[in-house]
Amino acid sequence: MNVDHRLRILIADDSTVLRMKLREYLGEVAPNAELVEADNGNTALKAIVDNPIDIVFLDINMPELSGLHALHLLKKKGDSLFVVLMSTQADQTLIKAGNELGSYDFLKKPFTVDRIRTILRAYVHLSDRKKVLIVDDSATVRKIIYRVLANCRFDMLISEVDSGKEALTLLKGTQPDIIFLDYHMPDLNGVEAAHYIRAESPAVKIVMVSSKDMSGQHDACLSAGIFCLVKKPFFPKEVDFILHRLYGLNMPQSLELTPNVTLL
Known part of the structure; x- marks a missing residue:
């Protein structure tokens, strides 16, 4: 994977198991990346605002602030990020709403390491x-x-x-x-x-x-x-x-x- 800096990737999900699994996959696909975690929407939003983030894996359904609401606030603020929404349900209404708010793609849980690999490959091409x-x-x-x-x-x-x-x-x-x-x-x-x-x-x-x-x-x-x-x-x-x-x-x-x- 060729990028001109160390990737900073945010994993935002209220499930500890999901965060651990995604951390495992990212460790395999992008071993040099710096991984940041958040267990709710407010913490995710703060992590994005406080420090530059390259890629965001954002759960749609989280406590305090949903993934879609966080994405809406980021768009309103003018931030343009590479955001991948995640959910156990492939709800087309929510996916469409995410697309309109600027999300790059949608991941239906559970997903495989190969799916993560294709997303990071896309990020590299888009950034090159x-x-x-x-x-x-x-x-x-x-x-x-x-x-x-x-x-x-x-x-x-x-x-x-x-x-x-x-x-x-x-x-x-x-x-x-x-x-x-x-x-x-x-x-x-x-x-x-x-x-x-x-x-x-x-x-x-x-x-x-x-x-x-x-x-x-x-x-x-x-x-x-x-x-x-x-x-x-x-x-x-x-x-x-x-x-x-x-x-x-x-x-x-x-x-x-x-x-x-x-x-x-």
Whole structure:
């Protein structure tokens, strides 16, 4: 597990047995992590406020202050944390409420060490800064896409250019991890640009963007090495879905495939 600092993980649950089991699993998956425990919502909230926490495993039903109430207070305060809610009941209403409050995923008790491993793997990917390039001839659209990407869960260093030719020039000095490439551009269309980009940088991942239906372009996009198609306008959760698929991460319950996204 590659992170640039020692992880601080909060285990917040009123069950001593659950805290011990999760501590055991985390000791196996992240042996160098600093583990903090809380047995009620108020103590959990204080632990988060007092010291930086990277990951929070938060029980929904706790005395004094529920996990959802604690999450609500954190969101109101403006804190953005990697929170995994836990409960013995997979109540879809509560899970949806947690998603709306910014939780990353939901764990139904009991769970396995492999489930914890997939969650920590996701955290590492989300925290590992991705170099992202926006290619679109419209300054307004680039600004909108920039705002969407900036509100995703993934940490991104975002740059932009206004044409396929400019993207190819940039590739000679900078290697982005992901390119959001508009299909309709005046010099090179998206498929043409993708062929040149992949020839220059085979490892780069390309997401084709268009405001129009591209169902007739699937074969051309596949041959150009494009990962998926996304229709404008799109939103942060759709980008998060795409990047989870792109990096082979377990899909959290907070994300789902929408009609805007076409996987190739």
